[in-house]
Amino acid sequence: SQTIHQWPATLVQPVGSPLSLECTVEGTSNPNLYWYRQAAGRGLQLLFYSIGIDQISSEVPQNLSASRPQDRQFILSSKKLLLSDSGFYLCAWSGYRNTYEQYFGPGTRLTVT
């Protein structure tokens, strides 16, 4: 069966510090991968999605970036965090082509102070 992992689970970082959140998927090959952000009490905002290694699309211009160095690894980064980057970050995967639902990881709660 497929499993998706995210770490860290929680993170408190000062403004201006770098960020690296990692997501890995097990039990499937060539998944589509997604990063979402959920601000407190708000809906989900798609940040990035990837259909393959080094194939990443950005949905929202911001100071975040994403990379996919391996087939089942998706990394969300920032060189300098802003207060507005605080939120709950969710990674998700979906099957290649003909599976439609996305499956989400446990999330990372980021607080920028």
Next chain:
Amino acid sequence: AQKVTQAQTEISVVEKEDVTLDCVYETRDTTYYLFWYKQPPSGELVFLIRRNSFDEQNEISGRYSWNFQKSTSSFNFTITASQVVDSAVYFCALRNGSFQKLVFGTGTRLLVSP
């Protein structure tokens, strides 16, 4: 453009009451997919159901049922005999036939009290 509207921000019910969560969608595509997700307090989104645009048959799974009506562009979710464990935020989402992205509604927070 695609859009999902969940007009109910928060609903409070007492255990054993039935509750319906509304979802209205907009799309120009003839082939699309609709989803419901549950987000418990732990934060992880849990997939509940997918419905294809060409299948309007309603579905029942235990205490959960879904009513898909293309004529009104709605995909409503009913919980029968609600339980405290049903307390969560519920999201409706839409995906068109050819693209992988999901468009989420803003969610409905359901609070079931004993």
